[in-house]
Amino acid sequence: MAEGDAKTSRSDTRFGQGFLTDIWYFAALSSELKAGKLARYEILGEPVMLGRSPAGQVFALKDICPHRAAPLSAGRFTTEAGGAQSVECPYHGWRFGADGGCTAIPSLVDDQTMDVGRIRVRRYQVAESQGLVFVWMASEARREAEPTEPAPTFPGVVGGAPKLVDRMAFDSHIDHAVVGLMDPAHGPYVHQQWWWRSAKSQHEKAKRFEPRDAGFSMVRHEPSKNSRAYAVLGGEPLTEISFRLPGLRWEHVTVGKRQVLSLTCLTPVHATKTRITQIIWSDHPAFALLKPLIAAGARAFLRQDGEMVNLQNQGLKYDPALLWVDDADRQAKWYQQLKREWTASRNEGRPFVNPVEPATLRWRS
Numbered sequence: 001m002a003e004g005d006a007k008t009s010r011s012d013t014r015f016g017q018g019f020l021t022d023i024w025y026f027a028a029l030s031s032e033l034k035a036g037k038l039a040r041y042e043i044l045g046e047p048v049m050l051g052r053s054p055a056g057q058v059f060a061l062k063d064i065c066p067h068r069a070a071p072l073s074a075g076r077f078t079t080e081a082g083g084a085q086s087v088e089c090p091y092h093g094w095r096f097g098a099d100g101g102c103t104a105i106p107s108l109v110d111d112q113t114m115d116v117g118r119i120r121v122r123r124y125q126v127a128e129s130q131g132l133v134f135v136w137m138a139s140e141a142r143r144e145a146e147p148t149e150p151a152p153t154f155p156g157v158v159g160g161a162p163k164l165v166d167r168m169a170f171d172s173h174i175d176h177a178v179v180g181l182m183d184p185a186h187g188p189y190v191h192q193q194w195w196w197r198s199a200k201s202q203h204e205k206a207k208r209f210e211p212r213d214a215g216f217s218m219v220r221h222e223p224s225k226n227s228r229a230y231a232v233l234g235g236e237p238l239t240e241i242s243f244r245l246p247g248l249r250w251e252h253v254t255v256g257k258r259q260v261l262s263l264t265c266l267t268p269v270h271a272t273k274t275r276i277t278q279i280i281w282s283d284h285p286a287f288a289l290l291k292p293l294i295a296a297g298a299r300a301f302l303r304q305d306g307e308m309v310n311l312q313n314q315g316l317k318y319d320p321a322l323l324w325v326d327d328a329d330r331q332a333k334w335y336q337q338l339k340r341e342w343t344a345s346r347n348e349g350r351p352f353v354n355p356v357e358p359a360t361l362r363w364r365s
């Protein structure tokens with residue numbers, strides 16, 4: 001889909017269309033953004049340059065030079081006379097500060113007076129914590145809106161650098177990717193590897209859910225008896241699975257004092273492409289030994305989901321109505337309610353009120 005198409009659908013609130021705005025989107029790992037480097041990303045169909053100044057500050061600008069549209073990310077850092085760092089466009093050397101203001105147009109001669117500071121590149125607010133960089137995507141492109149809430153933080157970011165980072169892109173809208181990841185009923189059909197579970201052992205499940213932040217959690221519980229992967233952790237693991245808007249899902253496992261956090265971040269590239277970043281932190285000794293196994297396992301899971309998305313696209317291209325069946329699809333319904341409430345509360349300028357009611361959901365899987 002062309003970028004223009006992705007843009008026109010931005011405020012569309014139908015399932016599988018548009019994007020949530022005035023919210024933090026995961027953009028990159030801190031470790032991807034090296035000091036003095038610029039990088040190009042596409043988020044919600046917009047080209048975004050993420051940079052880290054030589055002094056270590058992360059910032060984001062629209063990756064289109066206001067002169068003649070060259071990507072600023074293809075430029076470089078330069079040092080102004082006063083010592084400040086700016087980004088130099090690769091085409092004609094116009095320079096921009098981290099706030100997006102133009103600081104110099106090298107082609108101007110002395111008596112060509114021009115207030116270069118009035119030329120601005122759109123700036124995005126960024127937040128960096130726990131080794132993650134988030135970008136605030138405001139509803140109005142022209143408004144450099146201040147974030148109305150702090151960027152999300154997660155429990156269980158332990159053991160130093162992540163033990164595993166895996167990236168993939170799904171050829172689908174973020175809504176389908178989110179619902180695909182939270183869907184409890186596809187496991188026995190899509191993920192049949194022996195070390196995870198046996199296809200034959202479908203059980204009736206009953207899990208307790210409660211509202212949390214801009215999302216919900218399957219509250220801490222013992223993993224299902226037909227899930228084998230937890231066995232490598234030994235002890236008596238407890239797990240809690242949480243989701244929050246716009247597309248963050250994490251599983252936090254505790255085994256005594258040890259923890260594992262598996263965080264999945266979904267970031268829309270455009271209307272029909274979603275970037276998936278999976279990050280695992282842990283201070284559990286099993287990771288020292290089993291890291292390659294765990295990495296291969298996580299990758300197999302994501303790949304199977306991606307293949308199913310491709311199959312599903314064969315049907316979705318006819319824009320069919322979708323059926324949501326309780327209780328297995330209740331989380332998908334909550335996701336849609338959360339999105340509606342997020343948009344309504346932003347439009348009405350009021351606090352978000354979580355629409356999810358505590359519930360015990362039951363399904364076979």
Ligand code: FES
Pocket residue numbers: 065066067068069070089090091092093094
């Ligand atoms: S396109 Fe950037 S300076 Fe000309």
Ligand SMILES: [Fe+2]
Pocket residue numbers: 180181186190191301305
């Ligand atoms: Fe899956």
